[in-house]
Amino acid sequence: MSDLFALVRDVHDFPKPGIVFKDLTPLFRDGPAFRALVEAMAAPYRDARVDAVLGVEARGFILGAAVALHLGVGFVPARKPGKLPAATDREAYSLEYGHDCLELHLGSFAPGDRVLVIDDVIATGGTARAAITLARRQGAEVVGVAFAVEIDFLRGRALLPPDLVVSSLLHV
Numbered sequence: 001m002s003d004l005f006a007l008v009r010d011v012h013d014f015p016k017p018g019i020v021f022k023d024l025t026p027l028f029r030d031g032p033a034f035r036a037l038v039e040a041m042a043a044p045y046r047d048a049r050v051d052a053v054l055g056v057e058a059r060g061f062i063l064g065a066a067v068a069l070h071l072g073v074g075f076v077p078a079r080k081p082g083k084l085p086a087a088t089d090r091e092a093y094s095l096e097y098g099h100d101c102l103e104l105h106l107g108s109f110a111p112g113d114r115v116l117v118i119d120d121v122i123a124t125g126g127t128a129r130a131a132i133t134l135a136r137r138q139g140a141e142v143v144g145v146a147f148a149v150e151i152d153f154l155r156g157r158a159l160l161p162p163d164l165v166v167s168s169l170l171h172v
Helices: 025-029 031-045 059-071 126-137
Strands: 009-012 020-023 052-056 074-078 088-095 098-105 114-122 141-150 165-171
Touching (some): 025 031, 031 059, 031 141, 031 165, 052 059, 052 126, 059 074, 059 114, 074 098, 074 126, 088 126, 098 126, 114 126
Parallel strands (some): 052 114, 114 141, 141 165
Antiparallel strands (some): 009 020
C-alpha cells in the first residue's frame, strides 16, 4: 500500500488556507495503482452480499463506481444540492472548513438493500455520516464504509455509527 500512497499529492491551502488537501488524481492516473486501490477497497466487502455502492461526490464517484464494478453491483451517486434531476432527499453536514449538503434520489434503494458507502477521504466524518443517513432513511442496510485515506487526527471515524465496518487503507 505504501507504494500506492506515494502517488497521493498534498496540496496546501486548498480549498481554504490551512487545509492540506489529499489529491488522489495522480494515483487514479496510474492504471496498475488504481486497480490495486480498487481491489483493496473492495476486499473487506467481497462476502458482505452488497447490493449497491453509494459513492459520495466527487472523488467517491470514481472509487465507488470502480468498486461497484469490481463487486458486480450497481452504483448510486450522492450529489451536492441541485445536481440530481428527480425528487431527492437532502442531509446537511459540517466539514473541517464549512457546511454542505448531500442529496440522494428518492427510491435509490429498496428497504433491506445492502449498501456500501465509498469516499476517497474521511476527515471530520460529516460527509460519510450524511451519506449513511440518506441511505438508511430509504430503508437500506449500510454494511460498511470504505475510504482510501483517513486523516486520523480529525477523528472522523468517531462520528460514524459504531455498528458499521469502517475500512481505510492509508492513515495520515
